[in-house]
Amino acid sequence: MARPRSMLVSVEDTPFYHCVSRCVRKTWLTGVDKYTGQSYEHRREWVESRLLELATIFAIDVSAYAVMSNHLHLVLRVDIYEANAWTDREVVEHWHNLFKGTDITQKFVKGEVIESFEVGHLKHSIAQYRSRLSDISWFMRALNEPIARMANKEDNCTGRFWEGRFKSQALLDDAAVLACMAYVDLNPIRAKVAKTPEQSDHTSIQLRIKSAMNGKQPATLLPFVGNEYKYMPKGLMFNAQDYLQLLDDTGRIIRGDKRGAINQASKQILDRLNIPQENWIKLTTEFSRLFKGAVGTLQALDIYCEHLERKRRQGAANCRKWLDGT
Incomplete structure (x- = not known):
């Protein structure tokens, strides 16, 4: 039985959540429908533009996103402090x-x-x-409903465009957040629709790379603030260039043309998170298969389940195996 959203979100434990929306019809969200040959590629722009607009309206930051052929991946950060300060x-x-x-x-x-x-x-x-304005369900509603109306109008039909519920899972620590972001950003490479992160259209990694070329970070995405700002209330606790390098290295390994080529800077990130390279590749290629519920170390998972009064620690075995460095 599907759990109420209130039983999945605990901002007390983490502001970060991985959300996935999938199309319910055979008609594709974007790309070329293999059944009809019709192109819906222009819909990627619909989704991306709406998503980045909402990031400026809600007290919810976008950390990562990937607009795929029939589904959408997001990593969101809820900022209740911003909402309360308005x-x-x-x-x-x-x-x-x-x-x-x-x-x-x-x-x-x-x-x-x-x-x-x-x-x-x-x-x-x-x-x-x-x-x-700090509620993930309302954020996803404001994102999905206009896209569904536009797609239905274009397809000259009525009914659901998206599945009734979007998937949401809590990311309980830095390792879970970074692994999920990499999983999302590398989605087009795993799906073999792009060869490199910079060629991955309508993704957060492409947006970050374009901004980095001008020495900046995207204004519409949650920024990397680096280790030296670890006490700042808002931002990803890594260096932006280190993350881009890690994604490039990981993408090459996933494609198989440069197996094992994690450079020293990338290795330092994984060492800091206590994630062996083999575990990292597993996480960034099979994240959604490995974890159906909250993701983090066993200690973080215990605290999360206690706060939500959940007796069963869903996914505890995989959290231990892939994120506890054992």
């Missing part, structure tokens, strides 16, 4: 970028007088919007 006006303005809101919230942002009997309704709406 003023009431900022909350409503963010919400109105996506939804109409109510007559009262419309009056509020226009600076019109709010009657005394409307104040309670306004406060309730603001509290509700603030919560939703």
Whole structure:
């Protein structure tokens, strides 16, 4: 039985989550449908543009993404501190970028007088919007529903475009986050639709590489902040260039044209995370098969399950085998 989303998300334990949405029809999300020969490649831009737009509206950061032929991978970071720091006006303005809101919230942002009997309704709406703007389910709804409507209109049909529920799994520590990001970023290489990360269209790794060529990081993605900023509240605790090098090395191994070629900088990252190279290749090629639930060391998994009052540690054996360095 599928668990309620509230039983999967514990921001107290981790802000990072791996989300996957899949198409329910044979018609492909993007690419060329092998059954009809029709190209839907333009839909990749629909998804990517909408995703990066939402990253500027929600208090949710995009760490990694890959828009594939019939599914979408995301690594998201929930930032409840950002949502709580917004003023009431900022909350409503963010919400109105996506939804109409109510007559009262419309009056509020226009600076019109709010009657005394409307104040309670306004406060309730603001509290509700603030919560939703840091909610993964609302983020995925705001992403998937417009794409489904556009695809249905183009296909001249009705009904579901996406599966009813998106998959969500908690990433409980740095090793789980980095392995999942690499798994997502290398999706096109594993699927043999791209030879290198820089050729992987509509992925976060391609966006990061393009920005790195100008000495920058993408404004729409969660940045790498490096080890020296480990106490910063927001950012990936690795060096951006080290991650790009690690992805390049890993991609070459996956393609099989340079087996075993993990350079020293990449090896240092894996050593820091206590992940042997063999485990790293397994993680970045079979992450979704290995882990169906929360991912992390056994200690992190124990704490997560305790907070959510879950007696069964789903996937504990694989967490021990591939992430505990044993």
